[in-house]
Amino acid sequence: MQPLxxxxxxxxxxxxxxxxxGTFPYIWLRDTDPAGFHPQTGERAFDLTSIPLDIxxxxxxxxxxxxxxxxxxxxTQSRFDLDWIKANRPGQTRPDPADLTPxxxxxxxxxxxxxxxxxxxxxxxxxxxxxxLDVTKRYGLSIVEGLADNxxxxxxxxxxxxxxxxxxxxxTFEVMSxxxxxxxxxxxxxxxxxxxxxxxxxxxGYQFLHFLSNEAEGGGSTFCDGxxxxxxxxxxxxEAFEIxxxxxxxxxxxxxxxxxxxxKSVITLDARGDVSEICFNAHLADILDLAPGTMNAFYRAxxxxxxxxxxxxxxxxxRLSAGEMVVFDNRRVLHGREAFDPSTGFRHLHGCYVDRxxxxxxxxxxxxx
Amino acid sequence: MQPLxxxxxxxxxxxxxxxxxGTFPYIWLRDTDPAGFHPQTGERAFDLTSIPLDIxxxxxxxxxxxxxxxxxxxxTQSRFDLDWIKANRPGQTRPDPADLTPxxxxxxxxxxxxxxxxxxxxxxxxxxxxxxLDVTKRYGLSIVEGLADNxxxxxxxxxxxxxxxxxxxxxTFEVMSxxxxxxxxxxxxxxxxxxxxxxxxxxxGYQFLHFLSNEAEGGGSTFCDGxxxxxxxxxxxxEAFEIxxxxxxxxxxxxxxxxxxxxKSVITLDARGDVSEICFNAHLADILDLAPGTMNAFYRAxxxxxxxxxxxxxxxxxRLSAGEMVVFDNRRVLHGREAFDPSTGFRHLHGCYVDRxxxxxxxxxxxxx
Numbered sequence: 001m002q003p004l005x006x007x008x009x010x011x012x013x014x015x016x017x018x019x020x021x022g023t024f025p026y027i028w029l030r031d032t033d034p035a036g037f038h039p040q041t042g043e044r045a046f047d048l049t050s051i052p053l054d055i056x057x058x059x060x061x062x063x064x065x066x067x068x069x070x071x072x073x074x075x076t077q078s079r080f081d082l083d084w085i086k087a088n089r090p091g092q093t094r095p096d097p098a099d100l101t102p103x104x105x106x107x108x109x110x111x112x113x114x115x116x117x118x119x120x121x122x123x124x125x126x127x128x129x130x131x132x133l134d135v136t137k138r139y140g141l142s143i144v145e146g147l148a149d150n151x152x153x154x155x156x157x158x159x160x161x162x163x164x165x166x167x168x169x170x171x172t173f174e175v176m177s178x179x180x181x182x183x184x185x186x187x188x189x190x191x192x193x194x195x196x197x198x199x200x201x202x203x204x205g206y207q208f209l210h211f212l213s214n215e216a217e218g219g220g221s222t223f224c225d226g227x228x229x230x231x232x233x234x235x236x237x238x239e240a241f242e243i244x245x246x247x248x249x250x251x252x253x254x255x256x257x258x259x260x261x262x263x264k265s266v267i268t269l270d271a272r273g274d275v276s277e278i279c280f281n282a283h284l285a286d287i288l289d290l291a292p293g294t295m296n297a298f299y300r301a302x303x304x305x306x307x308x309x310x311x312x313x314x315x316x317x318x319r320l321s322a323g324e325m326v327v328f329d330n331r332r333v334l335h336g337r338e339a340f341d342p343s344t345g346f347r348h349l350h351g352c353y354v355d356r357x358x359x360x361x362x363x364x365x366x367x368x369x
Numbered sequence: 370m371q372p373l374x375x376x377x378x379x380x381x382x383x384x385x386x387x388x389x390x391g392t393f394p395y396i397w398l399r400d401t402d403p404a405g406f407h408p409q410t411g412e413r414a415f416d417l418t419s420i421p422l423d424i425x426x427x428x429x430x431x432x433x434x435x436x437x438x439x440x441x442x443x444x445t446q447s448r449f450d451l452d453w454i455k456a457n458r459p460g461q462t463r464p465d466p467a468d469l470t471p472x473x474x475x476x477x478x479x480x481x482x483x484x485x486x487x488x489x490x491x492x493x494x495x496x497x498x499x500x501x502l503d504v505t506k507r508y509g510l511s512i513v514e515g516l517a518d519n520x521x522x523x524x525x526x527x528x529x530x531x532x533x534x535x536x537x538x539x540x541t542f543e544v545m546s547x548x549x550x551x552x553x554x555x556x557x558x559x560x561x562x563x564x565x566x567x568x569x570x571x572x573x574g575y576q577f578l579h580f581l582s583n584e585a586e587g588g589g590s591t592f593c594d595g596x597x598x599x600x601x602x603x604x605x606x607x608e609a610f611e612i613x614x615x616x617x618x619x620x621x622x623x624x625x626x627x628x629x630x631x632x633k634s635v636i637t638l639d640a641r642g643d644v645s646e647i648c649f650n651a652h653l654a655d656i657l658d659l660a661p662g663t664m665n666a667f668y669r670a671x672x673x674x675x676x677x678x679x680x681x682x683x684x685x686x687x688r689l690s691a692g693e694m695v696v697f698d699n700r701r702v703l704h705g706r707e708a709f710d711p712s713t714g715f716r717h718l719h720g721c722y723v724d725r726x727x728x729x730x731x732x733x734x735x736x737x738x
Contacts, residue, residue: 010661023661027668032656040556042623043652047561048672049679091660094619096630162627163540166532168730187409192416201726202571248640250463254411258531259733260726261465263640271617271632283412287401291460292379292392299396303417310418357570357629361537364628 002062003082012060014067014085022089026056029069032088033078097367098360102332103138104228107313114318115142119325122157129160130366133359136206140329141223147210147323151350154210154325162358165204167197168258175209175349188216190339193224193309196330196353198279199251199262203331204353210325215345221318221326222336224309226278230267233305234275240301245269247298250286251279261286266305277331280305309334331356371431372451381429383436383454391458395425398438401457402447466736467729471701472507473597476682483687484511488694491526498529499735502728505575509702510592512687513694516579520719523579523694531727534573536566537627544578544718557585557711562593562678562703565722567650568620568631572700573722579694584714590687590695591705593678595647599636602674603644609670614638616667619655620648630655635674646700649674678703700725 001017011025036046050073057069057078067085069078088094105113115135121128122144136142147153155172158164164171197203209221234241245267252261268277290298308314317338320326328335330353340347370386380394405415419442426438426447436449457463474482484504490497491513505511516522524541527533533540566572578590603610614636621630637646659667677683686707689695697704699722709716 010665025661025664025668028657028664031668038652041652044654045558045652048651048668049676053669053672088656088658090658090664092658094656094658098630162537163535166535168531168727171532189414201724257734258730259737260730261467261733262726282417283407283410283414285413287457287463288397289457289459289461289463292394295394295397295459296379299394299400299417300422303422307418355570357631358537361627361629364630365626368628 005060005062016086020086022086024090027053028090029078030055030071034080035076035078098363100134100137102140102227104231105139105225106228107315109316111316111318115139117142117144119144119146119153119157123160125160130363133363136327137359140225140333142327144325144327145323147325149212149323154208154350155352158208158352158354161354161362165353165355167204167353168260172350172352175351176347188340188342191336192282193222193334193336194281194283195278195334198264198281199253199260199284201262203279205329205331205356206327206354206359207330207351208325208327209349209351211320211322212348212350213322213346214320216340216342216347217344218338219340219347220338221320223316223318223328224314224334226332226334227275229305229308229314230275230278233308237304240304241267243298243301244305247290247294249288251281251284252286253284266302278334280334374429374431385455389455391455393459396422397459398426398447399424399440403449404447467732469503469506471509471596473600474508474594475597476684478685480685480687484508486511486513488513488515488522488526492529499732502732505696506728509594509698511696513696514692516692516694518581518692523577523719524721527577527721527723530723530731534722534724536573536722537629541719541721544720545716557709559708560705561651562591562705563650563652564647564703565699567633567648568622568629568653570631572648574698574700574725575696575723575728576699576720577694577696578718578720580689580691581717581719582691582715583689585709585711585716586713587707588709588716589707590689592685592687592697593683593703595701595703596644598674598677598683599644599647602677606673609673610636612667612670613674616659616663618657620650620653621655622653635671647703649703
């Protein structure tokens with residue numbers, strides 16, 4: 001049985017035998033003609049201004065598995081594969097292999113519940129790489145083990161995905177206590193849970209922290225899933241959630257060579273209304289400049305969020321060893337560390353970032369049919 | 370005459386002799402205590418969870434040029450400089466040397482109206498660098514002349530600002546016709562006005578195109594100020610402006626190694642409601658997936674915008690020579706080129722990007738008092 005064609009007010013209607021109905025505006029059909037895309041680059045080459053806005057086809061018909069249309073401005077027919085046009089009917093979300101549902105986690109995940117994969121498996125590419133990208137995106141966190149004892153080993157894994165995200169701290173960075181630090185990460189102080197570089201217009205996506213040594217007393221790594229905290233805050237304190245997802249606050253980092261400022265809400269929602277991003281960094285939060293009438297309500301919500309991140313109900317602590325690397329979505333999972341005593345041993349991490357765009361791109365390419 | 374202090378419902382009120390009144394929530398005063406910031410890094414070290422939300426000072430008083438407060442949780446007084454606290458009173462926008470008012474321009478700017486500076490002046494740094502950053506940001510466009518005849522010359526100017534923005538096309542890129550192009554830029558076809566990499570979550574900011582040679586017939590460079598088009602569209606066709614600034618459309622680039630997808634509105638507004646960003650790239654626009662009821666209205670608005678960008682009333686054409694570099698805000702100024710005949714001579718550009726964050730940071734550092 002063939003699909004049924006009707007000319008409707010909004011465009012061509014196609015009713016498939018299974019009951020699915022698509023409405024295809026004529027301008028969309030003309031603009032989407034497969035012949036209008038560059039044969040080598042796949043980019044759209046058709047010029048929309050070359051046709052009138054109210055264009056309608058002279059004829060429409062179905063021939064075997066194709067929809068055929070003729071137009072006054074074209075010598076040849078537009079030919080659409082019927083299955084393709086059904087899958088791409090307007091208003092239909094197209095499938096995306098990188099659109100994975102997050103697995104929110106809380107303190108009861110424990111250190112043992114964090115996904116673990118081997119460096120060798122990931123570097124082998126293919127299914128093992130795709131599986132690691134998938135599980136790390138779902139949890140926002142994973143541990144890679146079996147890294148060689150050199151700084152290149154962690155970077156090589158990051159580059160297996162795509163290019164690194166450079167920042168004002170460099171293309172890669174080292175975390176150890178150093179004299180004249182320009183950042184708390186370079187001290188031996190405790191670092192409460194936070195996300196990095198919230199002062200940037202686009203804070204870096206995935207963070208890679210390769211432990212080259214971790215012998216000092218203290219210095220454990222703490223993590224908290226911002227999606228879990230956000231979801232629970234929404235259920236328990238909708239007013240606080242509303243404020244944190246709509247009010248933007250100023251962030252700033254400055255040293256002798258840089259002064260990078262940005263405004264962000266603590267919680268960002270995606271088009272579905274789900275928590276898609278957390279920007280939380282008390283150290284980089286600039287002097288709050290909200291109107292006096294908003295300030296007290298903001299502080300209440302902000303402090304509540306802060307308390308939740310430190311609650312053992314949400315927090316996990318990991319003791320990572322040399323040769324291990326923790327990888328996490330810096331725009332979702334907050335990280336911190338306990339204070340350590342630099343006189344008891346060396347603690348040396350080597351890190352870098354890869355943005356979400358490269359992560360998702362690699363996952364899509366690996367999962368191509 | 371001293372400022373007058375009053376304890377109000379929202380916090381401490383300070384009335385200055387010049388009539389300015391600030392309301393300072395107590396939690397803000399405690400959180401903003403200058404002693405709560407790390408002495409070396411300048412970051413906030415104070416832990417907000419260490420105090421109750423409804424904290425109030427035991428005493429407040431003015432002593433010469435300072436506001437002094439005592440708290441139950443602190444042995445020492447909080448001391449604020451009165452001028453500082455006046456400038457930073459809640460609800461007050463803090464000055465930002467990088468917050469420059471755009472100078473919208475139209476076709477009548479002409480090639481001769483584009484700001485020009487010399488490579489030597491910019492490389493000397495200081496005032497000349499700051500002046501160039503300023504004027505290029507205001508116009509979204511400038512020409513740098515007197516570059517040495519090698520690829521490093523343009524990159525050196527970009528790096529004078531900050532690190533480069535790497536993309537899937539590399540840290541730098543070359544624009545010339547090449548076999549098996551994965552992008553229309555690498556053909557000799559005309560390129561209608563567009564902004565680059567609209568498929569990225571954060572499209573690159575400033576683009577640098579250094580002309581190493583430009584001898585082929587054709588291949589002129591075209592530019593159009595998206596802020597001017599946006600402003601005029603808002604005045605002339607508010608419905609189209611509304612659609613383009615609220616409806617997001619899918620963008621996508623894919624080749625053998627990448628598949629980068631994102632959704633963007635064509636026009637993005639800042640918190641003031643001003644046009645802050647344009648994402649317009651017909652080649653990277655994926656098959657539109659809007660609901661049928663929105664599609665026709667979107668196409669009308671989208672085609673209108675496209676027509677305006679090509680209208681000589683908005684467009685300028687430049688013929689750049691070897692040794693010149695055009696620098697423009699890729700998120701504001703659309704660029705394109707006329708078709709050229711590769712058999713008539715060589716056309717070779719070398720390019721890179723520096724994001725808006727680095728641009729603004731350099732401007733702030735150079736303009737520090």
